[in-house]
Amino acid sequence: MIEVVGLNMTFGGLTQSGGSVEALRDVNLRIEDNEFLTVLGPSGCGKTTLLRAIGGLVTWNSGEIRIDGRAVTGPGPERAMVFQNVALLPWDTVLSNIAFGLELRGMAREDRERKAMELVDLVGLSGFERRMPRELSGGMQQRVGLARALAVEPKVLLMDEPFGALDEQTRRILQEELIRIWERTRTTVVFVTHSMDEAVLLGDRIALFSARPGTVDEVLRVPLPRPRSRDIGSIERSAEFVAIRSRLWERLREMQPDLRRPAPVARIAS
Amino acid sequence: MTVAAKGVRATATGRFRPPAVPAGAVSLLVGALGWEALGWLWQVPFFPPLSAVLGRLVEMVGEGKILGNLAQSLSDLAIGFSISVVFGITIGVLMGAYSKVEAALGIYVNALLTAPSLVFAPVFFSMFGLSRATIVAVIVMYSIFIIIVQTTAAMRVAPGDLLEMGRSYCAPRSVLFRRIILPAATPLIMAGVRLGMGRAVKGMINGEMFIAVVGLGKLVIDAGRRFDAESVLAVLIVIVVVAMAAVKLVQLVDARLTSWLPSTARGA
Amino acid sequence: MSSVGSSAIGQRIAASHTTYRVLTFALFAAAWEAYASQARSLLIPRFSETVIGFFTLLTDRHFWEALFISNQSLVLGFSIAVVLGIPLGLAMGRFRAAERAVDVYLNILLVTPMAALIPILLMSLGLTLASRVVLVVLFSIVMIIVNSRAGVRQVDPSLIEMARSFGASERQIWWRVLLPGSLPAVMTGVRIGLGRAVTGMVIVELLMVAVGIGGLILEYRGFFKADLLYGTVVIVVLEALALITLARRLERRVAPWARQSGVMERA
Numbered sequence: 047m048i049e050v051v052g053l054n055m056t057f058g059g060l061t062q063s064g065g066s067v068e069a070l071r072d073v074n075l076r077i078e079d080n081e082f083l084t085v086l087g088p089s090g091c092g093k094t095t096l097l098r099a100i101g102g103l104v105t106w107n108s109g110e111i112r113i114d115g116r117a118v119t120g121p122g123p124e125r126a127m128v129f130q131n132v133a134l135l136p137w138d139t140v141l142s143n144i145a146f147g148l149e150l151r152g153m154a155r156e157d158r159e160r161k162a163m164e165l166v167d168l169v170g171l172s173g174f175e176r177r178m179p180r181e182l183s184g185g186m187q188q189r190v191g192l193a194r195a196l197a198v199e200p201k202v203l204l205m206d207e208p209f210g211a212l213d214e215q216t217r218r219i220l221q222e223e224l225i226r227i228w229e230r231t232r233t234t235v236v237f238v239t240h241s242m243d244e245a246v247l248l249g250d251r252i253a254l255f256s257a258r259p260g261t262v263d264e265v266l267r268v269p270l271p272r273p274r275s276r277d278i279g280s281i282e283r284s285a286e287f288v289a290i291r292s293r294l295w296e297r298l299r300e301m302q303p304d305l306r307r308p309a310p311v312a313r314i315a316s
Numbered sequence: 317m318t319v320a321a322k323g324v325r326a327t328a329t330g331r332f333r334p335p336a337v338p339a340g341a342v343s344l345l346v347g348a349l350g351w352e353a354l355g356w357l358w359q360v361p362f363f364p365p366l367s368a369v370l371g372r373l374v375e376m377v378g379e380g381k382i383l384g385n386l387a388q389s390l391s392d393l394a395i396g397f398s399i400s401v402v403f404g405i406t407i408g409v410l411m412g413a414y415s416k417v418e419a420a421l422g423i424y425v426n427a428l429l430t431a432p433s434l435v436f437a438p439v440f441f442s443m444f445g446l447s448r449a450t451i452v453a454v455i456v457m458y459s460i461f462i463i464i465v466q467t468t469a470a471m472r473v474a475p476g477d478l479l480e481m482g483r484s485y486c487a488p489r490s491v492l493f494r495r496i497i498l499p500a501a502t503p504l505i506m507a508g509v510r511l512g513m514g515r516a517v518k519g520m521i522n523g524e525m526f527i528a529v530v531g532l533g534k535l536v537i538d539a540g541r542r543f544d545a546e547s548v549l550a551v552l553i554v555i556v557v558v559a560m561a562a563v564k565l566v567q568l569v570d571a572r573l574t575s576w577l578p579s580t581a582r583g584a
Numbered sequence: 585m586s587s588v589g590s591s592a593i594g595q596r597i598a599a600s601h602t603t604y605r606v607l608t609f610a611l612f613a614a615a616w617e618a619y620a621s622q623a624r625s626l627l628i629p630r631f632s633e634t635v636i637g638f639f640t641l642l643t644d645r646h647f648w649e650a651l652f653i654s655n656q657s658l659v660l661g662f663s664i665a666v667v668l669g670i671p672l673g674l675a676m677g678r679f680r681a682a683e684r685a686v687d688v689y690l691n692i693l694l695v696t697p698m699a700a701l702i703p704i705l706l707m708s709l710g711l712t713l714a715s716r717v718v719l720v721v722l723f724s725i726v727m728i729i730v731n732s733r734a735g736v737r738q739v740d741p742s743l744i745e746m747a748r749s750f751g752a753s754e755r756q757i758w759w760r761v762l763l764p765g766s767l768p769a770v771m772t773g774v775r776i777g778l779g780r781a782v783t784g785m786v787i788v789e790l791l792m793v794a795v796g797i798g799g800l801i802l803e804y805r806g807f808f809k810a811d812l813l814y815g816t817v818v819i820v821v822l823e824a825l826a827l828i829t830l831a832r833r834l835e836r837r838v839a840p841w842a843r844q845s846g847v848m849e850r851a
Contacts, residue, residue: 101749102749103745103748103749121748121749121750121751122751123751125749126749126750127746127749129742129745129746131742133740133742133743133745133746135743135760135761135764136841137764137765137767137839137841146747146750146760147750147751149760150747150750150751150752150756150760151751178841180841198750339684339685339687339688340684340687340688342685343684343685343686343687343688343689344688346685347689360708361707362704362707362708363704363708416604419600419601419604419605420604420605420607420608421608422605423605424605424608424609427821427825430779430824430825430828431820431821431824431825432779432782432783432785432786432787432820432821432824433783434699434783434786434787434790435786435790435801435817435820435821436817437790438790438801438802438805438813438817439813439814439817441627441805442625442627442628442805442810442813443623443625443627443628514694514695517695517697518695518697518699520697521697521699521700522697522699522787522791525699525700525702525791526790526791533700536700536703537703537791539703540702540703540706540707540792541703543707545703545704545707548700548703548704549704551700552696552700552701555696555697555700556692556695556696559695559696559697560691560692560695563695
């Protein structure tokens with residue numbers, strides 16, 4: 047279980063004006079084991095920052111993040127991240143990229159490559175394990191990123207808009223794959239996205255973020271049945287899907303600045 | 317971005333930050349003090365303390381040695397560098413625009429860019445003798461090729477979609493060149509000019525040291541022959557100032573010409 | 585350069601390039617020949633004389649000895665510059681504080697004509713191999729440092745973050761991310777540094793310590809052996825080009841994933 051309690055975070059002096067930006071204010075969140083939580087919000091609302099905080103990549107001003115009762119102070123073996131820009135090592139093959147996390151943990155070469163091969167199969171990259179990242183399409187690269195994270199068998203998978211940079215068809219296919227894989231592994235997932243459809247389709251619950259300062263606006267339960275991998279098309283046409291989607295849009299629409307009215311002078315994070 | 321880089325620690329809101337002292341100035345001051353101290357502690361003829369060097373510099377200025385030679389050097393630099401800029405950009409534009417010109421000259425330009433330029437000083441000497449023409453030729457040799465190479469590359473950076481946009485309005489080639497290709501090329505050309513200036517100053521000093529009849533380079537050689545380290549270093553300070561100022565000058569011109577660029581796109 | 589399908593076209597383009605190159609060279613040689621025969625100077629050889637001088641030198645023991653002497657300082661100085669410069673540059677790229685302190689000096693060194701330091705070197709080390717080596721180091725190390733530093737700095741920060749998220753230690757980050765990531769730029773620095781080293785080797789001999797190749801050039805000038813003088817210049821240029829071509833090959837071989845390492849020379 048992940049608990050985020052009263053999290054506040056300010057970036058100081060990073061803007062050109064030298065002022066500070068309040069990235070997160072009093073964020074409270076509770077993520078159960080084996081739960082798929084999607085975090086949805088407008089861009090620049092701090093949802094990625096929250097994910098990085100859970101990942102132990104940034105420090106914060108006050109509040110606490112606990113995983114199974116233990117406070118997060120840095121990255122840990124029970125968490126693994128998937129990045130929006132994938133972040134593959136360009137000088138390594140697909141296989142050794144997937145095995146990277148295992149390598150850092152000191153696993154012997156044969157063992158980690160055997161393990162990595164299993165994941166190559168799982169994410170559907172068989173035959174590509176000796177390729178270099180630059181030879182792969184964006185969708186295939188993100189499969190490698192996902193496999194790399196799954197390889198270390200994390201309790202918690204932290205996904206930062208992993209499909210955000212992909213074209214729509216590829217994104218859809220990867221969403222289906224992710225649902226399929228998740229329904230097999232049932233890892234706890236925190237999935238940041240700015241796509242409403244994606245948030246609904248993947249999540250058990252949706253944490254809706256508002257911007258400036260970033261905080262949890264509300265948490266909605268997605269009333270869609272599991273498993274969802276079998277018939278995604280009909281899920282999307284279901285009344286529940288349409289209802290929750292329009293509810294989300296209502297809230298997000300209110301958060302958008304009205305461009306026809308003069309905008310209040312706001313500090314924008316650089 | 318910085319956050320992503322190193323996981324910058326978030327600091328408390330509104331914490332007072334003292335105005336930053338430029339790190340460069342501090343470290344120059346530390347260096348100067350270190351030089352002075354080392355000069356006194358380490359009593360060797362070739363490493364006089366900074367104060368002695370500066371004292372000598374003032375003396376030399378008083379004797380009228382510096383300014384006259386400086387003027388000589390700068391006028392050679394101006395002539396040589398102007399030749400490099402005019403011919404360098406012209407040749408670069410031609411090479412960028414016509415693939416045949418590029419085919420004819422490309423490898424030679426690249427070869428001469430990488431070859432040690434001063435080795436041609438004896439060749440120029442054989443042509444022009446102990447004259448300023450030799451020095452100017454060395455300056456051109458040092459600076460022209462980097463300008464050519466950068467200009468050639470610059471002619472190809474015009475974004476394809478802008479060119480297509482221009483063609484879709486039936487813009488003739490000359491208009492495309494003036495309104496799209498040239499503006500897009502300016503930053504890279506200016507980078508070449510800046511690099512060329514750095515090289516030109518080196519060419520000036522090296523050429524003068526080789527010919528040893530005029531200029532700051534001659535002062536260095538003379539002082540060296542007298543084993544007069546204070547004078548060598550005094551002139552060296554002048555040279556460094558001239559070099560920094562010359563490059564700064566080009567940067568100022570560059571900033572004027574390319575003010576439309578977002579500051580992030582500017583290379584250092 | 586050309587894809588599989590258009591290799592025939594590629595060949596034709598390459599062939600026409602060669603034609604133009606040869607034409608340029610022929611034109612240059614003819615102009616030289618004409619200029620020299622009209623100048624009638626003891627110090628300006630004709631092109632044909634230079635070609636003969638070039639081959640004469642290649643069979644001359646005296647010349648090879650000079651070349652050997654020159655290259656001693658090149659090999660030693662360049663090796664020292666590589667061994668010191670790369671770690672220094674890498675460290676500066678990673679540790680901001682060190683970088684800020686040294687930055688202003690690097691900028692000064694980048695624009696300073698190192699040759700002006702030759703008299704100081706001679707006063708301290710004399711007309712020795714050591715002073716030539718030090719000068720070669722001074723010439724080449726700055727570019728190696730600057731490029732290595734840039735190499736570390738331009739490593740994609742998301743790769744570092746990714747490694748940290750998998751629990752990488754600083755050591756592991758260095759070995760698996762920073763070193764491979766900066767390798768292309770480091771190799772570029774090594775190549776440019778090599779060019780500088782050759783320059784340093786020639787300059788010190790031409791300006792102050794008349795030994796080796798530089799000494800030979802001055803000697804030929806003194807005896808009006810213009811053909812040999814020009815021939816020597818040609819050989820020095822060829823050596824520089826050969827070394828740099830080699831370095832460029834190595835650069836591509838070592839880091840095939842880097843399309844084109846963007847680091848350039850800086851003024």
